[in-house]
Amino acid sequence: MLARPVIAVAALLVALAAIAAAIVVYDHGQQDKIGKGVTIGGVDVGGLKRDAAETKLRQQILAPLNREITVDHGSRRWRLTAREAKVATNLDATVADAVARSRQGNLLKRTWRGVTGEQLDARLQPEVTFSDAAVIRLLDRVRKSVNRPAMNATIKFAVSGPTTTPSHEGLALDATALHQKIKAALGSPTATRRFSASTHHVAPAVSTDKLIAQNATTLVVNREAFKLTVFKNLKEVKSYSVAIGAVGLDTPAGLYHIQNKAVDPAWTEPNSDWVPVADRGKVIPGGTPENPLKSRWLGIFNGAGIHGVDPSEYGTIGHAASHGCVRMRIADVEDLYPRVPVGAPIFIA
Template sequence: MRQLSIIALCLLIAVLLAGVGGVYAYDSGRDDLIAEGVRVGAVDVGGLRATEARALVRDRLLEPLQEPLLIRVGDESFPLSAREARIRADISAMVADAVRRSREGSVFSRTWRGLTGGQVRARIAPTVGYSEAAVQRLVDRVRVKMSRDAVDAKVDFAAQNLTVRESKTGRTIDAKRLRAKVRTALVSTAGERTVRAELEKVQPKVSSGRLADRYPVVLTVDRGGFRIRLFKNLKEVKSYPIALGEAGQETPSGLYNIANKAVNPAWNVPNSDWAGDLAGTVVPGGTPENPLKARWMGIYDGVGVHGTADRASIGSNASKGCIRMLIEDVKVLYDQVPVGAPIYID
């Protein structure tokens, strides 16, 4: 009886060993088999051997990525080939990861799963690479071609008129957003290889409608016609006769601003031969010796607009560089011109 028990135990051990050996043999024969339910990206590789999976992933994942990527901006197109983008994918690593996930667990759990049709719910993220420099070059190409600087409104000054140059709205591309969209499209296996970019408006700093606000008052001096003109909000409202600098002491041309103003100004006499005994002195305002009558609007380097008692000089080159006006005219003009107002001398 005891001998029979020993024989039975030995038989049981032999059966168990045979079973375990069979399990290990079954499992070792599936060491490169990917479990059902495993995907690489959107590619179902479940039930495939590693070699088969690599071929399928190459066909389903890598091949679509070889199609050119296209950026569309309105009617313009900007292509980027896979070669330029240096598209690359480590298919072997992705499949190896799929096999590794399939081999998780014990030999017995894997065998049971294989025999019963169980699945491993796993999705392997595709590892796709590209050239960041190529992306940057593409976005730069789009930006340079499609962007346009905004143009501020401006005024062209002339002796007799002011010409307004209209502002223009610019446009640009959000380069940061476009780069992100290109990066996403380059590694997408969904088949969509077109990226659409929108142009954004760039408003000018100075619009045509706001230009008059920047130039509420402008003076222009027509040296050939001996006239000074007053413009308000870029429209001429009045002109006055003037006298200008004589030969050798011409009134300077150019664009200036009214630097200072004074009523009955003192005269700081230049140290010049023509000033005679008054050279280097200060002549009080309102005195007969002071030629700066009634009002003063300084321009540049001792030159300014002022009233004169020499009415006969109006319409001629008679001053030492200043702009002379009739006293009644300079009083009216003075009250309408603030410090800082532009004055253009042609």
């Protein structure tokens, strides 16, 4: 009677030993296999052996990462190869990590997962590296070809009047946005790798309209023709006959600006050879017969200016007869005065 229980126990032990051996053998066979529910970079590698997983990842992750980046603008195109960008990824290490996670837990837990197909739900991301300096070099190539500097308007004064060279808008690459897009693409096997370079216009610091506004009123004195001309918005609006400085007391040539204005200006007799020593520095009140400036004054430079002249000296108009100033008939200087603001350029040729 005792033999039967012994036999039963022995049989159970043998069965358990067989099961244990089977579990060991099974687990040994799974040691290089990735568990169900494991993805690497979004690619399902569950149930694959290490070599098979690496092959699949090279096809679905590494190959796309090795495609070149292309940037275009109009008909022009620039390329950045994976080699130039030094694109690299740690797929082998990530696969090893996936295998290690699949081997977590004791022998029975691992076997139970394998037999039942229990999901690990492990989402691994391989590390992708690249050279940002290479991306910047690509952007520099695009920028050099695409960018166009803004051109400021310029003005030139001549005896015939002021003329302008018009302004032009510039063009600039939207480099920051493109930089971010390329970096994101280099690190993602699913991202687009072709981009159109966007640009924005760059306004000139001095536009044509701004330059015209700055020179809304300009004066030109043609000494040879004894003529003063007023230009409004670069167009001639009025001319006057004038007298200019006599030989040796020449009206100064060049570009100046109206420094000051006055109605019935006082006159301080200058420290000049043509003024008696006793009278130098003497102030002659405005509006008096002795005051030679007559009615209006527009200062130009170093004591020289535009002013009226006594009717008795109207005969000097059209001649080099003054002490350096621009003389005008009283009616003419009074007509000119409100047309010209302080700061207006005056070109004396």
